[in-house]
Amino acid sequence: MKKTVVVIASLLILSAFLGVVAMTLTFGAPKMTDMDDYFLRYGQEQTGTNNQCTSVTFDFRGFDTLGESTVLFCAVIGVALIFRKMQAGEDHEDE
Amino acid sequence: MSRIVRTAADIIYPFIVIFGLYVVAHGHLTPGGGFQGGAVIATGGALVIVAYSYEEVRDWLSGKVLMGQEVIGLVGFIGVALLAFAFGQVFFFNYLNASGSLFGTPVPYGINAGDLNTGGFVPLMNFAVGCEVWGGLTLVILYMLSAFSTEKEVS
């Protein structure tokens, strides 16, 4: 019972702090837009695509997409390893 | 599942695959791209797995082909980026943009109707990532279902 009260009180204080920070942000008027103004103005000449989100994902910041593909690949390899080991464990227990 | 569900899944599955490939192929013109289209195609695979039982689907969707698709996707993505070294530029340089060859039509600034022949190497990377996500997500579903079956065989 005491642990519940302590956890919820500390999380409420954290949320109040985050709420005060969130009130200082303006919704609909971002403050620093220099990089995105460059992407929107010169994206079609330098990448040749109409879709600026794809040009940012695959051309201007393609290295992040390379890391993300590797993470997805490693997650699938991890799932395959776990279930292959689980069935090998069943074979050993039966014998 | 009942016969109605199985027949509906049989009819709808090719249209889901075609729609997913359309989302992947037009990633540089309309909203979409590699990851979104790959997830759509994996949803089609999940529909077939839900309609039929796992023992029947294991004979159709082989695990080795899906694993090969995933590997070809990731290796193709890195290969397309590494080919920029052959043109004397840095890693990940867009060497097909405004070059006149495959996907090489230049695009001026402004609102236009969209031409499929544009985009540099972005459509190639969209195909590679779409292949990888399709193989990966379907493989995760098949591996998780293989732990529940009574036979000792991995997909």
Add this chain to the structure above:
Amino acid sequence: MLWNLPFITVVVLTFIGLVTVLMKRNLIKILLGINILESAVNLFLVSLGYRAGGVAPIFTLAPSDLMVLPTPQALTLTSIVIGVATSALVLSFAMVLHKKYGTVDINEIRRLQG
């Protein structure tokens, strides 16, 4: 306060996600709390790049020239894919734990050692 409603929603979702991760005992419910936290972060990223009266940053038959910022949307795409990878791995661990211990209650799993 009403004009900042997306950011207030982010704070509420973060609070709900943290309470779920810290207070629940079932492993599947903890995984749902992790997913709620990731949804809060994705919503925060996307709502940071909004311009009032803007359209999607796609030049194919666009209705106007004022567009929202495209970079936060690219970062959110990466974050969603990594959330999928995390959920797949945690669910596999939950299946292996259930097969070995017979329960997914984290208090019981911690006690059954050796």
